[in-house]
Amino acid sequence: MNYKAIIFDLDNTLxxxxxxxxxxxxxxVQTHGLIHHESFTWDSFWIHYSKINMYYWNERNKSGHNIYQILELSxxxxxxxxxxxxxxxxLLANLxxxxxCNACDFEEHATDILSHLHGKYNLAIISNGIGQAQRCRLAVGKIEHYFDALVISDEVGYWKPDKEIFAEALKRLNIHHSEALFVGDSLNDDYFGALNAGIDFCYYNRMSNPIDTSIRPKFMIDSLNKISDFLASQ
Structure with missing residues (x-):
C-alpha cells in the first residue's frame, strides 16, 4: 500500500x-503550597484526584462541562x-x-520519526483532547510545523472512535481512506475508530501489553522508530 498520509494520535503516542x-x-501543588499542608500526602491526593478526574472527563459530553469546570470539580x-x-x-484548576498547557514531554523517538516522515508523507493529528492544550503543547515542543492538519475533538464536535472525526481528517488532507495510516496507542478509541473509518491502523503498544487475538491492526509496534521499517516494506 502506497500511503499518502500518516495520521497520529497525540497523547501517549507522540x-x-x-x-x-x-x-x-x-x-x-508545590507552587500553590498545598503540598505543605500538614495532612497532605501526595500518594493519597493523586490516587483520589486521578479517579475523580477520570469520572468527570468521561462524563464531559453528558454534563456539558468545559475543561475548567472539570478541573475545578476534580x-x-x-x-x-x-x-x-x-x-x-x-485557583488550583487554573494553575x-x-x-x-506549557508542558511537552515526548514519547521516545517521536521527534525523529516526524523529521523522517516530513516531506515524504502528509502528516496529521486526530486527538480526543482540548484544542488549547494540544496546540500549545505542539508549539512548546516546536513540532507544529510538521503537520498538515490538526483535527481535535472539542473543535470539530466528534470524538474517537466516531468515524466522523476520521472523515474530517481525510477531507482536510484531500485523500481517500485507503491512502492513510493511523497510528495510536488506544485500542478503544484509535483501533476501533480507524476500523470504523476503513483506515489501516498501526497499534503503538507502548507498554507491550498482551492483546486479544480478535484485535487485528495492520501492524503493531512497541517503538515509534519501527514505523519506518514497516513503511519501507510496503
Missing part, C-alpha cells in the same frame, strides 16, 4: 501525556474527600491548566 500530567500536578471533590480546604479549587 507526546507522553502521563508524564506531563504528573509533573504538572506536582508543580501545581480538585473540589478530591480535597473534600481528603478533608482539606477546597476554597481554592478554582494546573496553565502549567499543563
Amino acid at each position: 507526546l507522553n501525556y502521563s508524564a506531563s500530567e504528573l509533573k504538572s500536578m506536582q508543580q501545581t 480538585f473540589q471533590d478530591t480535597l473534600k474527600e481528603l478533608r482539606l480546604d477546597h476554597s481554592d479549587s478554582k 494546573y491548566w496553565d502549567t499543563f
Whole structure:
C-alpha cells in the first residue's frame, strides 16, 4: 500500500501525556503550597484526584462541562474527600491548566520519526483532547510545523472512535481512506475508530501489553522508530 498520509494520535503516542500530567500536578501543588499542608500526602491526593478526574472527563459530553469546570470539580471533590480546604479549587484548576498547557514531554523517538516522515508523507493529528492544550503543547515542543492538519475533538464536535472525526481528517488532507495510516496507542478509541473509518491502523503498544487475538491492526509496534521499517516494506 502506497500511503499518502500518516495520521497520529497525540497523547501517549507522540507526546507522553502521563508524564506531563504528573509533573504538572506536582508543580501545581508545590507552587500553590498545598503540598505543605500538614495532612497532605501526595500518594493519597493523586490516587483520589486521578479517579475523580477520570469520572468527570468521561462524563464531559453528558454534563456539558468545559475543561475548567472539570478541573475545578476534580480538585473540589478530591480535597473534600481528603478533608482539606477546597476554597481554592478554582485557583488550583487554573494553575494546573496553565502549567499543563506549557508542558511537552515526548514519547521516545517521536521527534525523529516526524523529521523522517516530513516531506515524504502528509502528516496529521486526530486527538480526543482540548484544542488549547494540544496546540500549545505542539508549539512548546516546536513540532507544529510538521503537520498538515490538526483535527481535535472539542473543535470539530466528534470524538474517537466516531468515524466522523476520521472523515474530517481525510477531507482536510484531500485523500481517500485507503491512502492513510493511523497510528495510536488506544485500542478503544484509535483501533476501533480507524476500523470504523476503513483506515489501516498501526497499534503503538507502548507498554507491550498482551492483546486479544480478535484485535487485528495492520501492524503493531512497541517503538515509534519501527514505523519506518514497516513503511519501507510496503
